[in-house]
Amino acid sequence: MTFDVQRVGILFPGQGAQVPGMGKALSERASLARELFDQANEILGYDLAQLCFEGPAEKLNQTEFCQPALFVTGIAAATVYADEQPEMAQRIVAAAGLSLGEYTAVCFADGLDFADALRLVQRRGQAMQAAADAVKSGMSSVVGLDLEQVTAVCDAARQDDEILRPANLLCPGNIATSGHLSALARLEPLASEAGAMKVIPLSVAGAFHTDLMAPAVDQLKQALQEMPIRDTRIPVYSNVDASPHQKADEIRDLLTRQVVNPVLWEASIRRMMDDGVEGFLESGTGRVLRGTLKRINRKFPTDGFGD
Numbered sequence: 001m002t003f004d005v006q007r008v009g010i011l012f013p014g015q016g017a018q019v020p021g022m023g024k025a026l027s028e029r030a031s032l033a034r035e036l037f038d039q040a041n042e043i044l045g046y047d048l049a050q051l052c053f054e055g056p057a058e059k060l061n062q063t064e065f066c067q068p069a070l071f072v073t074g075i076a077a078a079t080v081y082a083d084e085q086p087e088m089a090q091r092i093v094a095a096a097g098l099s100l101g102e103y104t105a106v107c108f109a110d111g112l113d114f115a116d117a118l119r120l121v122q123r124r125g126q127a128m129q130a131a132a133d134a135v136k137s138g139m140s141s142v143v144g145l146d147l148e149q150v151t152a153v154c155d156a157a158r159q160d161d162e163i164l165r166p167a168n169l170l171c172p173g174n175i176a177t178s179g180h181l182s183a184l185a186r187l188e189p190l191a192s193e194a195g196a197m198k199v200i201p202l203s204v205a206g207a208f209h210t211d212l213m214a215p216a217v218d219q220l221k222q223a224l225q226e227m228p229i230r231d232t233r234i235p236v237y238s239n240v241d242a243s244p245h246q247k248a249d250e251i252r253d254l255l256t257r258q259v260v261n262p263v264l265w266e267a268s269i270r271r272m273m274d275d276g277v278e279g280f281l282e283s284g285t286g287r288v289l290r291g292t293l294k295r296i297n298r299k300f301p302t303d304g305f306g307d
Contacts, residue, residue, distance in 0.1 A: 003301035005279035012101035020055030022285040033076035067125035074284035077306035109232035127216035132206025144197035167209040171295035242267035
């Protein structure tokens, strides 16, 4: 880590951070990472390592494959980090993850065993892929507008019974919207007229964190009930309410609700700061979360470990 702080918050990315080659360098130099990918291959019944390391991107971007890929890469990076830098790892006092990344955070915090968490993530990805396949929907990030402006643009773009709403409240000036593709098509010109710098379609299968994911909720709820979840050793900050949780029953309920609720990412980060976190470590692939952190507080120390 390039900064010296005593209280670290660890962060795990969600969908959109995936890229062919993820986890490859880490697995080549650290046997702990390779062992986790090998274990994942057996649990999932397909070669996740090859998909992560080589692609193709079209398959890796599919929700049912993307979510296990991000989970395993994130946990592998955190595991190697704890092994290589144990003194710094002991300074990690809180965890959070963006959407799918929240499952990685719960696993890192010892609320779930690796194998159970991976099976849960696989079922989540399959359920969300099925819900996405049932309706033409997606997500787009709006850059340069605040929440009130994005909400107004979504209201203007919606027609009839369409769904379109702010879904990922990432950081100032970057809010992901989610809904029917027909409404998203109208969103772009309206957002530009309202002063948006750009509108970026996201590499996701459907309208995550809206009621269009409701068909996935029952399957996810059943899966969560079947999994042994423990109280966590450090607080995990929930996407649903931006608050710290350690009780297993609370975490189980929040993970069930998460798939149809907006992701309160900026609020979660600010709450972690208020609660005494002095710096953040992004674990896994890419720099997506560090980008949001710089928009929230440019002077706050950040680092990454993984790819």
